[in-house]
Every structure is written in structure tokens, then in C-alpha cells.
Amino acid sequence: MSQKIFIKTFGCQMNEYDSNRIFDTVKKIGFEKTENFEDANCYLLNTCHIRDKAKEKVYDDIGRVKKSFRFREKPIVIVAGCVAQAENQEILKREPYIDMVVGPQAYHKINDTILNHIKDKKKLEETEFDTVSKFEYLSKIKNNFSKVSSYLTIQEGCDKFCHFCVVPYTRGPEYSRPYEQIIKEAKHLANNGAKEITLIGQNVNAYNYEKYKLSNLILEIEKISGIERIRYTTSHPKDMSEDLINVYKNSQKLMPLVHLPIQSGSDKILKLMNRKHKIRDYLKIFEKLKNINSNIEFSSDFIIGYPGEEEEDFDSTIKLIKDINYINSFSFIFSSRPGTVAANLKLIDQNISKKRLEIIQDLLFENQISMNKSFEGKTINVLVENLTEDKSKTFGRSEYMTSVIFNGKKEDIGKIVPVKIKKSNRSTLFGNIVESYNQKVA
Numbered sequence: 154m155s156q157k158i159f160i161k162t163f164g165c166q167m168n169e170y171d172s173n174r175i176f177d178t179v180k181k182i183g184f185e186k187t188e189n190f191e192d193a194n195c196y197l198l199n200t201c202h203i204r205d206k207a208k209e210k211v212y213d214d215i216g217r218v219k220k221s222f223r224f225r226e227k228p229i230v231i232v233a234g235c236v237a238q239a240e241n242q243e244i245l246k247r248e249p250y251i252d253m254v255v256g257p258q259a260y261h262k263i264n265d266t267i268l269n270h271i272k273d274k275k276k277l278e279e280t281e282f283d284t285v286s287k288f289e290y291l292s293k294i295k296n297n298f299s300k301v302s303s304y305l306t307i308q309e310g311c312d313k314f315c316h317f318c319v320v321p322y323t324r325g326p327e328y329s330r331p332y333e334q335i336i337k338e339a340k341h342l343a344n345n346g347a348k349e350i351t352l353i354g355q356n357v358n359a360y361n362y363e364k365y366k367l368s369n370l371i372l373e374i375e376k377i378s379g380i381e382r383i384r385y386t387t388s389h390p391k392d393m394s395e396d397l398i399n400v401y402k403n404s405q406k407l408m409p410l411v412h413l414p415i416q417s418g419s420d421k422i423l424k425l426m427n428r429k430h431k432i433r434d435y436l437k438i439f440e441k442l443k444n445i446n447s448n449i450e451f452s453s454d455f456i457i458g459y460p461g462e463e464e465e466d467f468d469s470t471i472k473l474i475k476d477i478n479y480i481n482s483f484s485f486i487f488s489s490r491p492g493t494v495a496a497n498l499k500l501i502d503q504n505i506s507k508k509r510l511e512i513i514q515d516l517l518f519e520n521q522i523s524m525n526k527s528f529e530g531k532t533i534n535v536l537v538e539n540l541t542e543d544k545s546k547t548f549g550r551s552e553y554m555t556s557v558i559f560n561g562k563k564e565d566i567g568k569i570v571p572v573k574i575k576k577s578n579r580s581t582l583f584g585n586i587v588e589s590y591n592q593k594v595a
């Protein structure tokens with residue numbers, strides 16, 4: 154009888170990549186994927202711990218599964234990801250319905266863990282940091298999850314210890330995968346139809362393997378036949394080295410959107426956060442990149458209401474957003490995380506934080522809307538990813554990652570096509586494929 158696994162993923166791109174690799178792994182012991190959790194013999198929740206309520210989300214979710222399987226044989230229930238790492242044994246104690254807890258650096262052990270559980274029904278926990286073995290193991294199992302736009306993990310973990318952040322505790326120390334292993338995986342993705350590769354890591358620009366850096370990877374991957382676009386995320390301003398900045402001069406395929414989280418526009422707050430960079434350093438990077446190519450645009454992450462944030466610090470954040478003119482960004486109210494340095498700091502008034510978040514988001518949305526409006530009437534290159542859900546149109550992305558919906562055909566999937574933009578809203582551009590393109594193809 155075939156076994157079915159249902160995988161639910163919360164969190165960042167790393168978790169999405171991990172979920173796909175977990176599936177590639179459990180396939181080896183006979184699991185097929187199901188999109189309907191009620192059909193599953195194995196329910197895996199890949200969790201995120203970055204902001205609060207993460208833990209509660211896990212128990213709520215498992216509660217729903219428990220209810221649905223009330224009168225049937227229960228599936229094997231696995232909690233993976235960053236909550237698994239942070240809470241480990243606690244999870245098994247609190248919810249006996251959960252069978253296994255597997256941390257992000259132990260996925261290579263997942264098949265043995267599942268088979269052992271099937272054999273003796275024991276509760277199991279695997280949360281050691283064993284990143285080297287994990288990637289050695291995974292590199293032997295092909296990454297079969299090629300989409301037009303695919304993720305490729307090149308680096309994991311973090312040594313920076315920003316005072317608000319759980320990542321160094323949940324993902325462990327910084328680790329860079331061997332260069333050749335990454336190139337091999339990129340070639341495999343390209344052979345399976347990937348046209349865009351996003352290199353990912355918690356600190357992707359800290360990549361450092363023997364003599365190779367992120368800049369070397371980008372320049373090598375762009376030689377791979379079939380690869381048309383390269384992106385990377387998430388980067389830290391401190392690791393925005395000269396060689397990486399210069400790749401924007403030399404690369405043909407690196408996209409002109411730089412996601413460079415700043416968190417706050419105030420040096421005082423950056424220091425309190427232990428960010429290891431100043432606004433001045435950030436602006437220098439901005440200027441250098443704009444000098445290389447004035448079409449390069451920026452996006453960022455902001456934490457609002459960090460302990461100690463005063464009105465003038467907040468004003469500095471607003472000023473920075475106006476100076477850089479971010480085209481797209483994420484902003485969150487500071488969330489106190491157990492085990493981090495900032496967990497012990499006094500919170501600012503939460504009503505003030507909420508108000509500030511509203512102001513910041515309005516400003517960021519305004520930028521986004523006006524950037525999208527600026528494309529109306531213009532023709533842009535779109536990498537076609539899919540048909541829309543109702544199959545009546547095609548969906549793709551601009552060079553700046555903006556969603557584009559237009560009147561393409563199924564055969565356009567995987568191609569870069571010119572689209573004339575007619576309309577836009579905050580998140581999407583709408584247009585028509587340029588007629589002469591269709592004629593040329595025909």
C-alpha cells in the first residue's frame with residue numbers, strides 16, 4: 154500500500170526549500186505527496202519561530218488534524234523546522250498526538266526516524282546541528298522540485314546574533330555548502346526546466362567556501378544553459394562586499410532588485426539591535442549600486458517599535474524610506490522572542506507601535522503603488538511561471554519580482570516574453586503580450 158505525506162510549510166524560503174527536499178527524501182521510502190491532509194498517513198508541519206504565536210500555531214494546527222482523524226487511524230505526525238528546534242522535547246510532552254520532532258539540521262535522518270517509529274511506535278526527537286552531514290546526504294538525492302523559478306540553498310545558519318532574532322539558535326552556526334555541490338544542483342535544476350534560480354540562505358551574502366564567495370557562484374551559475382535570471386536572498390548589509398557589488402557590473406543575469414534588510418533608520422536602534430552596521434554604511438552601498446546601474450531598486454525588512462525606539466528614531470526610519478524609495482518591503486512590530494537578548498528589554502507602548510506600523514506601511518505601499526504605476530504604458534520582460542488559477546491568463550514576474558497577469562498561452566511558460574502594461578494595483582501589473590512577439594514565434 155502506498156503511503157501518503159502531507160507537508161504544510163510556514164516561514165521563509167529556506168523552509169519552502171527544505172519542505173521540497175524532505176519530500177525528495179521520503180519518496181525513497183515509498184511516500185507520495187498528497188494535497189489533502191485527510192488522505193495522509195504522515196502529516197508534517199514545517200514551522201517558523203521568527204515571531205510570536207508560532208508555538209500556538211503548531212498546537213492549533215495539530216488540534217485540527219486530531220479532530221479530523223478522531224474516528225480513524227491517526228497519521229504519523231511530525232513537527233519540523235524552527236519551532237521544532239527551539240522547543241524540542243517540550244512539544245512531545247505537551248501534545249502526545251505528535252510522534253516526532255525534527256530540527257532543520259537533521260532532515261537527513263528523517264527516513265530512519267520514520268522507519269524506526271513505524272517499527273516500535275516510539276516518540277522520537279532529532280534536533281542536533283549536523284549541517285555538513287545533512288547537505289552531504291541531500292546532495293546524493295536529486296532535487297526534483299524544479300519549477301520555472303526555483304530556490305537553491307547555498308548557506309545556512311547565522312553567527313550575527315541580532316538581539317531580536319531566533320535564527321542563530323534555530324538554524325545553528327553559519328555554514329556554506331561546497332561550491333561544486335551547489336553548481337551541480339543548479340545544473341540539475343536547469344536540466345529540469347528551471348529558468349530562474351534564487352540562491353537562498355539566512356545570510357546568503359556571507360557565503361564563503363574555500364576561495365569562493367557569492368559573487369563567484371552568481372557568475373558561474375549564469376553560464377549554465379537555460380538559466381535566464383538569478384536572484385539571492387536574504388542578505389546582510391555587513392556582507393555586501395565589493396566583489397558582490399561589482400557583479401552588478403559584470404553579470405548579464407543578476408536581477409536589478411536588491412533585498413537588503415535594514416530594520417531601522419536610526420543608528421541608535423541599530424546599535425541596540427546589535428546589527429553591526431550604520432545607516433552611513435548602508436547608504437554607501439546604495440550609492441555604489443545606483444552608480445553602477447540606476448535601474449537597481451531596493452527592498453527591505455523593518456522592525457517597528459523595538460525597545461528604546463523614540464519618536465525621533467521612528468522619524469529617521471521614515472526619512473530613510475523616503476531617501477531610498479524602497480519599491481517593496483516587509484515591516485513587522487517587534488516581537489519578543491524567548492532566549493534572545495531583547496527578550497528581557499522593556500516593550501514600548503504597543504498602541505504607539507501599531508500606529509507607527511500603520512504609518513510605515515502606508516508609506517511603503519505608496520512607493521509600491523507609484524513604482525507599479527510607472528510601468529503603465531511600458532513594455533517589460535516577464536518570465537512566465539504559470540497559468541492563473543482559472544486558466545484564462547498567464548502569470549509571471551517582472552525583473553523586480555512584481556506579479557504580472559497577461560493574455561499569454563500555456564506554451565509561454567518558462568519563456569521571457571515582452572508584455573505591455575495596461576493597468577496596475579499595489580501588488581500586480583496587468584497587460585497584454587506584445588503582438589509582434591507572437592508573430593515571431595509562429
Ligand code: SAM
Binds near residue numbers: 318413485
Ligand atoms: N538575515 C536577515 C537579515 O539580517 O536581515 C533576516 C532574516 S529574518 C529570517 C527575516 C526578518 O524577520 C528580519 O529581517 C526581521 O525584519 C524579521 N524579524 C526577525 N526577528 C524578529 C522579531 N523578533 N520581531 C519582529 N520581526 C523580526
Ligand code: SF4
Binds near residue numbers: 311314315355
Ligand atoms: Fe537574524 Fe539576520 Fe540578524 Fe542573523 S543577521 S541574527 S538571521 S536578523
Ligand code: F3S
Binds near residue numbers: 164167323324
Ligand atoms: Fe522562520 Fe526559521 Fe525561516 S524562524 S523565517 S523558518 S529560518
